Amino acid sequence: MEPSAQECRTHRRYAYGYPVTYQAIETGAAPTDLQSQADILDLSDGGMAIRTAGRGVDIGRVVKVWMPIAGYAVRVPVLTVTTWVQQEPDGCRLGLRFLL
DSSP, X not given: OOOOGGGOXXXXXXEEEEEEEEEEEOTTSOOOOOOEXXXXXXEOSSEEEEEESSOOXXXXXXXXXXXXXXXXXXXXXXXXXXXXXXXXXXXXXXXXXXXX
């Protein structure tokens, strides 16, 4: 049996359960302070999957995620782009690819 397109990944994924703050960026629009909470589901060298309690973000939208750094009381802002969205009854899963 051949793997599906979803299973053909460039980078190995690692399960990672940690809360993050994220903000969808409107290209060409004035920045807003509207931030939301999510949980990281998994991480890889190329990106991450998160679960939100609310509505998803459009595919192709730039998303800033404040990533926790193990052992430090800081969060680093990381730019990502939404590559897939999966609606669920209690929220949404997002696939995010690292831009920087």
